[in-house]
Amino acid sequence: MVMSPGLDRTTVIRQVEAAAGHIGRICFKTGPPRFTGVELEWTVHDAADPTRPVDRERLRAALGGHSPVTIHPTSPAQQLRHGSTVTVEPGGQLEISTAPQDSVGALITATDADIDQVRGLLAAAGLMLGDTGIDPYRPPRPVVETPRYRAMRCVFDRHGPHGATMMYSTAGLQVCLDAGEPAELGDRWAAAHAVGPPLLAAFATAGDHAGRRTGWASARMAAWLGIDPARTRPAWTPDDPRPDPVADWTGYALGAPLLCLRHDGPDWTPPAGVTFADWIDGALPQPPTTDDLEYHLSTLFPPVRPRGYLELRYLDTQPGPDWQVPATVLAALFADPATVRAARVAGAAVADRWHAAARYGLRDRPLARAATALFDLALTALPRLDLPAALHQRMQRAIQRRHTVAERGPR
Secondary structure, eight states: OOOOOOOOOOOBOOOOOHHHHHHHHHHBBOOOOOEEEHHHHEEESSSSOOOOOOHHHHHHHGGGGOTTTTTTTTOOOOOTTTOOOOETTTTTTTEEOOOOOOSHHHHHHHHHHHHHHHHHHHHTTTTEEOSSSSSSSOOOOOOOOOOOHHHHHHHHTTTOTTHHHHHHHOEEEEEEEOOGGGHHHHHHHHHHHHHHHHHHHHHOOOHHHHTTTOOOOOOOHHHHHHHHHHSSSSSTOOOSSSOHHHHHHHHHHHSBOOOOOOOSSSOOOTTOOBBBHHHHTTTSHHHHOOOHHHHHHHOOSSSSSBBEEEEEEEEEOOOOGGGHHHHHHHHHHHSSSHHHHHHHHHHHTTTTTTTHHHHGOOOOOOOOHHHHHHHHHHHHHHGGGGHHHHHHHHOOOOOHHHHHHHOOOOO
């Protein structure tokens, strides 16, 4: 799951067609689906008083040689023992990005070991990881400042307070799946989107923020939905029966306004409303390069983002080891082409209900019915993952419990 270099990174882009070709090459790497990865993000809290702010220096001291350069410029940024990399987000959230694994069992084993390592580092410094999708104790507060983050905040502030909430208070679980064979790509792309609202509803954990009930099942997703939709709305919609993922993503990316304009100075804020297509057409003094295009792609945050593989970004952080359950469900749903097609059908009727999923969770009955159908599919496909017997039984029981909740409704 590594992005291809495509063209030389310094190649100047003077035509939209060249940008489209580069996007197609680097964002959709097709082949037999084999690997699964996860990115896990948590808010970080003082273990004795979770309402107390945690500053950058305390995080740097806790993480030591695993600190990212954003909080310690001379850090070696060492990987964790099983290959995960550590990053720290603008509000001090900690994220680990795993090495992709060719089996879900291996992914769970390696990831849990790296989580345990991180928890140990934090515990020694009197810190602990949160277990929900948004900070339940503290209001948004910047911890890490970089030119990128300052530009993001400036642009997001034009649309209201949601950007600050997202940057400084939210924590998500991302599941990364291979794009698949060329003939399967359209179905996998559509299914990745279609199952999003019901699984968001089923795994919502972000109801409390800054000491109060928000009225949302996932206030994390509510924050994302409140940001500029040109960079956070889905790139596929259910009224597209024959999806063309490359065309979908190319149009989305080139039509999105710039979020950061990099240069040697500290202020990377771009001119308002200038899209990447505008930049190619001469809206700025210097034309963009392929490196600028790849950076622009990293500033787009839809629920499903293609990065050579499919990055499913719509799940809230889960408590403790519960991250394993949605990751296993998604791996099972994408285990073979027939199940992918069935999952797409199961989610089709609610594929556009992102707002309802964030607001009501499984209290929305159409979403609950779709989630029940998806859990049925996942249970049927679970043997395809060839999990170790004890893990298979544990995941089977966990998915069955989720099925029961979706079927009966939340208490």
